[in-house]
Amino acid sequence: MADGVVYRLATGPEDFAPTYELFLRAANDLRTRSHRDLLDDTAARRTRALAFREHAFRHDAEGFWLAESDGQQIGFGVATARPGFWHLNALHVVPEFQAMGCMAYGRDGKVVSTVISEAAQPISNALYARHGMYQWLPLVHVECPVFSPDISARGRARTSRVGRLNEATLAALDRIDTAALGFTRRVDHQLWIGLPDLSLLLLEVAAEPAAYAYVSRFGGIGPCASRSTRELPNLLAHSIHRASEHGLDHVSLVVPGIASNALAYLLAHGGRYDASITLLLSSTPFGHLNRYLLSASDALF
């Protein structure tokens, strides 16, 4: 542990914006070193990042840590725990305090499950491997022009509708998450359904919700989950149709390398890989990630 570094839990909203700014500094320093475009401090990114911190503070206060030196914030970490699933959503140290052992405090034998890392960041990948999280799947970031999918040709028994926040919707989301991920996370759905830029799309097969997707007015599609791999292209067709109704000209998605029918569908319709590739690290394989696309615009899984 670095000398003079003090660790404390987040205490409230006063920690939200500074940890977002700390994230931008650490992430853009890494991006500069790997010759990539910098992340802009856009209203969409800041709004979503603050909403995520508020959500984590409300539901996972014991997983939201800050590191300070001389009263200055020098690092932070956020982890969220759902039944049977632990995810390290963020871990960042300002450049001038990196490689000084600031993150050593995390090595306390706590059960660690998953984290998403930058493929271009050997330091964090090695750190996570030493904590028992191994590189499992590449996550491919895809940009796709919005086109007009012929959703009527994709099976008459399939329809989609906007899901509202109620018990029936949450129960349907639980069933789909259980089939795709092997765990449920109602609090996260409650957040996403309540966000003004997101709409929840439910794909129904024979009048039963079989898959869901969140479509953002800013162009992100995800998370998306399906009870069967076969329905994933149908779900994407309905989601892109929804994006075209929002007037978007392109969408962005984060696709596990194993979800090959989703990737094939997007590439066949003009999708192209973004320069970013991230990795899903896990202490053990879980769920059926060929039925899943990750959140496109926040740090939640």
Ligand SMILES: CC(C)(COP(=O)(O)OP(=O)(O)OC[C@H]1O[C@@H](n2cnc3c(N)ncnc32)[C@H](O)[C@@H]1OP(=O)(O)O)[C@@H](O)C(=O)NCCC(=O)NCCS
């Ligand atoms: C990844 C990060 C959080 C690690 O925090 P840190 O405080 O620098 O880590 P520590 O000083 O505790 O070092 C952890 C290990 O990495 C090694 N390490 C750290 N920086 C290194 C460097 N520049 N070169 C080589 N090794 C390095 C340390 O020697 C240590 O190894 P050890 O466990 O064998 O002793 C920090 O570097 C960071 O914020 N990077 C930019 C943002 C980022 O990539 N976040 C992770 C996103 S997935």
